Amino acid sequence: MIHWEARGRPLLVAAAERPAVMAVLNVTPDSFSDGGRALSVDDALEHARRLIAEGADLLDLGGESTRPGAEPVAVSEELRRVVPVVERLASETPVPISIDTSKAEVARAALERGASIVNDVTALEGDPKMLRVVEEFGAGVVLMHMRGTPRTMQINPCYDDVVGEVYEYLAGRIAWCEAHRIPRVRLAIDPGIGFGKTLEHNLELLRNLERFASLGCAVVIGTSRKGFLGKLTGRDVAGREVASVVSSLAACVQGASVVRVHDVGPMVDAIKVWTAILGWGANR
Numbered sequence: 001m002i003h004w005e006a007r008g009r010p011l012l013v014a015a016a017e018r019p020a021v022m023a024v025l026n027v028t029p030d031s032f033s034d035g036g037r038a039l040s041v042d043d044a045l046e047h048a049r050r051l052i053a054e055g056a057d058l059l060d061l062g063g064e065s066t067r068p069g070a071e072p073v074a075v076s077e078e079l080r081r082v083v084p085v086v087e088r089l090a091s092e093t094p095v096p097i098s099i100d101t102s103k104a105e106v107a108r109a110a111l112e113r114g115a116s117i118v119n120d121v122t123a124l125e126g127d128p129k130m131l132r133v134v135e136e137f138g139a140g141v142v143l144m145h146m147r148g149t150p151r152t153m154q155i156n157p158c159y160d161d162v163v164g165e166v167y168e169y170l171a172g173r174i175a176w177c178e179a180h181r182i183p184r185v186r187l188a189i190d191p192g193i194g195f196g197k198t199l200e201h202n203l204e205l206l207r208n209l210e211r212f213a214s215l216g217c218a219v220v221i222g223t224s225r226k227g228f229l230g231k232l233t234g235r236d237v238a239g240r241e242v243a244s245v246v247s248s249l250a251a252c253v254q255g256a257s258v259v260r261v262h263d264v265g266p267m268v269d270a271i272k273v274w275t276a277i278l279g280w281g282a283n284r
Contacts, residue, residue, distance in 0.1 A: 004140060011116075020058060021259055055268035083110070090114020108137075117141070157201065206247065
């Protein structure tokens with residue numbers, strides 16, 4: 001059984017119930033799938049309310065695109081994008097809010113205003129001040145594997161053993177966090193599908209998620225609308241809903257406890273049907 005907590009509050013108890021759905025909420029002009037969709041605070045709130053109504057268990061708010069080739073965003077701009085949204089969301093919904101950032105200043109501002117999770121694509125390596133922020137607030141953390149930076153990660157990514165190398169990296173980051181007083185119960189891991197990986201690398205990781213689940217942390221998987229699905233199906237971003245749901249559900253079968261998705265309603269329905277077939281009790 002895998003627990004994941006933040007600020008002493010359970011975020012999920014995996015395996016006892018069902019996989020959780022983390023909804024993507026981008027307030028960026030250039031994210032690969034939904035950039036520009038929710039640029040204003042009111043637009044972001046309306047979109048968030050819709051995601052919650054569709055069954056989202058967690059909201060993952062991002063103010064900086066991490067798509068392949070993306071350039072960094074200034075701290076001041078990222079703060080301008082996310083702070084008002086976190087503030088308003090936290091005041092009106094009990095759904096846990098994750099801040100998708102690798103900047104300590106942005107994480108601090110979001111946690112001060114009600115966020116409870118830091119989803120860091122650099123696994124707390126990108127900003128030396130991030131550790132103190134996470135420790136101070138008792139935040140939940142998603143440690144993700146990424147080779148390179150968003151700007152460079154898809155330039156000829158190479159591995160001798162992608163599963164083994166990503167596993168060892170994440171195991172090392174868990175050990176580092178525990179050595180710095182962040183207990184495993186507050187950690188989740190993400191092998192970083194599409195972050196410095198080829199199509200075959202992504203498939204190999206998805207085939208072997210049970211190995212990552214053995215680390216004793218919640219496993220977060222984000223395949224939603226990603227480029228490798230386009231290569232497999234020949235469909236553009238707007239046409240990848242079915243592929244996103246199927247790949248996310250396959251990840252659940254292999255041990256993922258959280259799926260990060262854009263299309264919440266179809267994903268929730270898929271999990272309900274799957275858990276009903278399996279006879280699981282939390283089919284809500």
